[in-house]
Amino acid sequence: MKNPLLIPELRELMAVNDTAAIREFCQQSHPESVAELIEALDTEEIWRILQMLDLPQRASIFSHFDLDQQVELATGHNRVQMAHLLEEMPADDRADLVQNLDKKVRDELLPLVARAEREDIKRLARYEEETAGAAMSTDYAVLRPDVTIEEAIHQLRAQAPDKETIYYIYVVDEYRKLIGFVSLKDIIVARPGRLIRDLMHTDVIKANVHDDQESVANQVEKYDLIAIPVVDDDNVIVGIVTHDDAIDIIRQEQTEDIEKLMAISGEHESTPYLKISAWRHFRNRATWIFILGLVSLIGGLIIQLHEEMLVQIAVLATLIPMLAATGGNTGSQSAALVIRALAVKEIFGRDILRVLFKEFCVALPLAFVMSILAFGRLFLFASGETMPPGVSLWMLAFAAGVALALQVLSSTLIGALLPLGAVALKLDPAVVASPSLATIVDITGLLIYFTVVSVMVMPA
């Protein structure tokens, strides 16, 4: 981005109506940069600039605005012009935009869109969210198997302008069934006289239109693809998911995972943080905070049941924070690692025993360390505390150590077990959010603590 125009300069150019300069700047820079810059202007100014550009460029800049802005721009604008813009936009962005318009606007707009594009929009709108069908673009290049390289290049030259990519070309039979693919690289390298048929790879990595978008993105990632073809149940090609769409999907899933991990519900939409209303933030977060708050009362109940003990040995209460922290932390760690390993397919439900064994081996030394800490805490800083007859500080500290050790072991295993269990139940492992986990092991921890102490130290 050498010397990008800045808003004030841009406004100046508009003031003096220097169309040429503005046009030249827009042609020189990447549409994304232009979109990013003029986003800051008000709707009217943005349209004035877009009007100065030819339709294809206008469309490509327009589709780089974020969705909210696209909707705002589209809603206020002359329907006929907007319809033409839609026809020029990439098929997938176009479909997203139309689906997000108010019904009224959509109903006014769609009839003005050329028939082919209108059908295309409706077709894409039919697929379920988060499927390959909803994520794909329909601007892909195809060839027939019986054309020569020379002829192929000729056809590609014609197709190029309105395709998302011509670097992967899909070979289809007369029913548009996918029978192979060639890369533009293959074509460039091959002798002009050869047939596509002899060049094409028949073992095509493809996705079904109903596949989950995440698994499609994972395939693009795994096989380093520029695009993956999407076929319907009859193996007829209906679209492609390109490498940049794959990155967007991976990002989106990433946000989802982290938010789930923090027990944040809602659509995990990619709306920027500050643009989400406080009220929606509240709705997304409150449910879990409240539920977990309720659940944590169980911990309180356990404490209340052992009030007698606490009144007699008040110092017991001093370990409760450590008990909770250690349980929550060890549990969250193992859970996070297992959830991630499941997500990237490093482990599967069937590995449950190997995982539990691994976590057990990790937990043992941890348990040892923490039990020493607990023992030391009581033994060193609880002398001078009043003890009921028959209870020695030694025993008490020892019991606390044992309890902490058990807490570490159980929390670590629970943290690993829950995501694996979720998978077994065909649930998203990330539902085991670390807050819920912390709350659970908090309760088990208190149970362990009071049981161990009453068994080991309380005079019968």
Add this chain to the structure above:
Amino acid sequence: MKNPLLIPELRELMAVNDTAAIREFCQQSHPESVAELIEALDTEEIWRILQMLDLPQRASIFSHFDLDQQVELATGHNRVQMAHLLEEMPADDRADLVQNLDKKVRDELLPLVARAEREDIKRLARYEEETAGAAMSTDYAVLRPDVTIEEAIHQLRAQAPDKETIYYIYVVDEYRKLIGFVSLKDIIVARPGRLIRDLMHTDVIKANVHDDQESVANQVEKYDLIAIPVVDDDNVIVGIVTHDDAIDIIRQEQTEDIEKLMAISGEHESTPYLKISAWRHFRNRATWIFILGLVSLIGGLIIQLHEEMLVQIAVLATLIPMLAATGGNTGSQSAALVIRALAVKEIFGRDILRVLFKEFCVALPLAFVMSILAFGRLFLFASGETMPPGVSLWMLAFAAGVALALQVLSSTLIGALLPLGAVALKLDPAVVASPSLATIVDITGLLIYFTVVSVMVMPA
């Protein structure tokens, strides 16, 4: 992957020495699929199969094994053959492998590698980890500005076989300085007679060799690039980072973020979960568990200081779990959202006031809800508890409600404040792991709780 060969069948083919069949299978399937399949065989068998293939194919399958396996295969193998394999491997994978070999093996191997490739390996090894230089590949296509389209295609045909991509071609002057780029699409569409100079885009989106790899990946994502050129400080092109490398980087950062969020230290390496030894798992996790365990003792100390109060009003202890859970959860949520928003550049350090205000607006209703819950808990289930003279259950429950409200407000704001603070101090916001946060707000919570209660209900 239509009917991929399965291990047993593969072993059979090897037993009867059916080289042709094995070769044909390897040619038909994607190298990644082949690598994935034969990974299950033992080193010797793998080499036997690789030997059957011609060098380029052998190299591309080899570089699809994960790094540990590559190291194992390379270490045991005939040095001369391995050296030839290295020469054929993609520059970036090759460099990674060599850097991970034992010094002894490396010293035996490198001298056998052709000079050009050896220099290349050494050059790439020089760049700091996690920089564009370390992540880039040196197999990129270049053209001079003064060649015609026809000549360009001719040159590309020659370059194609050993380039990572020929879809973006970089235009360089006689000093190899980057002066523009053209896409193969531009070339295909253009008239054969035209010059590259007239076609090329001069406003190139590029990265500096010292840039952080994450920011490079973000640019590839932002501008939907197939590859981004990497230049040195003199604007001389030295490599490219391709779209698939960008995805790998994004994945790696994703793992890092989640692990940091869970207070897991270590290299956040992409080694599969089960392949990491229990001991290394322990080392990665123990530090924080221990430190946070120590810190949580402060909470215990606060409780110990108010032992008197607890002995008099034992029921107070029953709210401690809820206090901790609510603080940890609200804090983790706001922290996670702010950290993510910072990571994807939705907000910046300067937005601190807007963020805090937003979080405050979210926290208010949350605080109200949770204070009701706390009040209800005490008022409904603590009747019949012994109270010291002059303390009414009403007052107690009310105080508890106030304390919970303050806990929600403070935790939420602390959760948002710490990452922003980290940014201000040029630290990675993700250092504010949710466990550490939980431990911190646990302490503040107990302080708030006991202070409020002693001020509001305890008889002076």
